[in-house]
Amino acid sequence: MIAEDFKYDAPVSLADAFALLHQYGDDAKILAGGHSLIPMMKLRFAAPTHLIDINNIPGLSYIKEEDGFLKIGAMSREVDLEESEIITSKYQIFTDASKLIADPQVRNFGTIGGNLAHGDAANDHPAVMMALDAEVEISGQDGKRTVSINDFFHGFYTTAIQHGEILTEIRIPVASGNFGSAYHKAERKVGDYATAGVAAVVQIDDNGVCTKAGIGLTNVNATPMRAERSEAALVGSMLSETDIAKAAQYASEDCNPSTDLRGDIDYKRHLVGVITKRMLNRAIQRAK
Amino acid sequence: MKTVTLKINGTEHTAEVSPRTLLVHLIRENFSMTGTHIGCDTSSCGACTILINGRSAKSCTILAVQADGKEITTVEGLATAEGLHPIQEGFHLNHALHCGFCTAGVMMRAVELLEKNPNPTEEEIRWGISGNLCRCTGYNNIVKAIQWTSAKLQGKELPSTEPVFV
Known part of the structure; x- marks a missing residue:
C-alpha cells in the first residue's frame, strides 16, 4: 500500500521545523517515529501534503533526572526506555508498558513524544503519564509552554498542540520516598x-x-x-x-x-x- | 523526487525516489534484492525486517527517504565468502523454516536480539521475536535455532539439533 503523494523535508533544527510548519500550513504533519502516522497514510486515513521529519534534529532524545523532574526528550524511542538504567531501576511502569507496546522492531523507532502527540486513547503512554502526573513541554516559534497532561488530550486525535508547535519534552516529578x-x-x-x-x-x-x-x-x-x-x-x-x-x-x-x-x-x-x-x-x- | 544515498550490506547505492516510496520497495525494486519480503504490509508480520544502523526495523513502515545516509543490512548481507552466518547455520541445522516466507525477517530480528542479549532465555527469545509471525507456526524450531546460534556465537557447547516432538 502506498500513501498519497506528499512533499518531504528533514530539517536539522527546531527553528527550521517551525518555519516549515508555518510555510506549509495545516496540511503539514510532523514525522517522528512514524509507526502510527505511516500506517495511517498507507491506509489513506491520513493524507498530509507535507511531512516534516524531525528525526535529524539533534538534542530531542534523552532520559535524565534534573531539577526535580524525570525529563524525557520527545524523540526518545521506546527502546531507550527499555534500556535506560534510571527507568528500569526507578520507574518500572515504563518497563511494563514498553514491553506491551507493539513489538521490538516498532519499539526501535516509535517515540514517546509521538505516542502522546498522536492523541489516541488506545495508546499506552497517555495513561502512564496521567498516573505519573506528567507535564509536557510544547515548543513553537514564540517559545515554550508547559501543559499538564490532564489538559493535554482534547479529543479523538486532538491534543493541546497547536499548529506550528512541536512536543519537545515530557517531565515527570522525580520519584521519591x-x-x-x-x-x-x-x-x-x-x-x-x-x-x-x-x-x-x-x-x-x-x-x-x-x-x-x-x-x-x-x-x-x-x-x-x-x-x-x-x-x-x-x-x-x-x-x-x-x-x-x-x-x-x-x-x-x-x-x-x-x-x-x-x-x-x-x-x-x-x-x-x-x-x-x-x-x-x-x-x-x-x-x- | 528526492535523491537517497545509503549503504546496503556495505555497498553504497543511490536512487531517485518519490517521498512516498517505502524502504522495502526501494530495496526490492530499485536494487533487486528480493530477500526482504513483504507480508502484511501493515507492520504486523515482520517479514520485511532489516537492520538500519544495526537496529531491526520493519521496512514497510519506513520511507525510503528516511534511510538517506543510513547503513542497511538485509538477509543478503548475512553470509560471507567463508560461508553462512551463524544464524543461517542455526536455522538450517534446526529446521527452523517450513515455507520460508518469514525466515529472512526472523533471522534479521534474531541478529539484533543476540547482539543486545547474547544469552537470552527462552522467554526473552519468544518476546524478542514477537514482532515476527510464522504462519506455518514453526516457532519451536525457530526458538531452538536462536538458542543454538547463541551457544555458537559464545563458543559454548552446541545444543542438539535433533528434532523435538511436542
Missing part, C-alpha cells in the same frame, strides 16, 4: 491495542499511609482517562484490601468503554476493575 508504579493492559495478541489498560502509581509514607496515588486508564474512554475518584479513595488510606477494592470498583464504574471487537462494555468494565486491583498491588509491592 516509597514510590511504586505498574502498568498492564489486556491485549488479544502481541501488538494489539489494549482491550483495557491500567497505570497505577502510589507513594507511601513510613507509617504506611498513601500520600499520593495516580491511576490512568487506557482505551476505555474517548480520551485517555484519569480515575480521579479511585485516586481520592486511596490518598490518606492505609492501602488495605478494602481500599484497593474500592479504588478498583470506582475505576470500573467511572470509565466509559464502548463495545467493539475486543469486548463489550461490561467485559471491559470488569477488566478495568481486575487490572486496577492487580496493578495497585504490584505498585505497592514495588514501593516497599
